[in-house]
């Protein structure tokens with residue numbers, strides 16, 4: 461399989477087409493539909509047994525419009541901004557209000573601003589993340605800040621970009637796929653700093669903020685699913701997945717186009733090897749990845765009766781940096797079995813296994829269902845600086861590295877599907893509950909609003 465993955469392959473052309481010809485693909489948009497149509501064809505070419513799409517409904521359709529911020533008064537300043545994902549539009553005619561700086565947007569920053577926040581546009585500072593942990597905190601911060609702003613009577617939020625100037629990222633205004641509570645836009649760091657300097661004076665600074673995003677009711681999206689059927693136990697399966705959608709500022713090459721192309725090419729490599737594993741392998745490209753993993757959540761729900769037979773979910777969603785191993789989502793109990801089963805992947809660099817439990821990727825709903833999950837651990841490389849920005853383009857992907865990852869993904873999925881024994885059992889609800897507390901996921905889920913869904917049984921295995 462390694463030779464087939466590293467040799468001549470359709471991988472590069474596939475990614476080039478997805479990134480350059482289809483480009484941005486926000487869940488529910490025409491771009492995302494085009495991408496799933498393309499993925500069906502590409503998987504058919506890969507030679508798998510069966511390919512189909514599975515529709516699901518997302519709470520709202522969303523199309524961003526250009527955002528514009530104008531500082532009024534003596535010092536005129538006109539700034540282009542980028543709408544936060546799933547942000548509501550500004551009301552007809554835009555918003556006019558004083559800009560109030562709340563620092564990093566923590567409780568102290570809001571308390572200090574106090575009553576000045578009523579009817580105001582909040583300016584929130586950010587830190588440029590340099591690690592996966594920093595990126596996770598960036599994802600987590602939004603919900604709490606928006607809630608504070610709303611509670612204090614603010615009418616809009618301007619975020620300082622958390623990417624080096626002049627780059628601007630699309631951060632998410634919501635973590636549940638619903639339209640967010642306040643109009644939110646991101647402005648380049650330099651612009652945000654200029655606005656902050658103006659507001660530091662004694663006279664209030666007024667601004668006009670306009671962003672006519674289009675919002676609709678629920679819309680359909682679709683996951684793309686292919687299968688290589690196992691020879692002994694076809695109803696048992698390993699899932700190899702990545703997300704097909706992107707935030708649409710750039711071409712979503714690193715996040716997560718390269719890994720969507722990887723999943724397709726891993727299917728080709730396994731099929732071409734002519735060997736059939738004991739259990740099945742499903743290759744799944746999720747949409748809704750950027751909207752609180754709506755696609756994988758829908759998949760777990762639609763397939764709930766099959767999950768006892770699901771051996772593992774293997775997810776790639778960390779760009780193109782060197783693969784170092786897998787995060788096992790807090791499952792100490794599977795560590796030895798995974799290490800043994802994945803010996804063949806060691807020469808490709810995947811030798812380290814970590815027990816952290818990442819929140820923001822498509823393994824999450826499988827973890828909540830008690831299914832063992834493996835999320836590829838990779839070096840940050842050029843991921844963060846380009847993530848969710850206009851610079852996430854094809855040229856950022858190192859194809860030779862991606863080919864090595866195809867080999868690793870193919871061998872990983874095959875090894876887990878073919879191992880004599882499963883790497884671990886499906887956990888009970890009680891065991892998952894303990895894992896959520898032990899790994900710190902409970903705290904993060906509370907911060908991001910998904911804990912209630914777990915507690916009510918709406919999400920995760922039923923009691």
Ligand SMILES: [Zn+2]
Nearest residue numbers: 715716749777
């Ligand atoms: Zn992603």
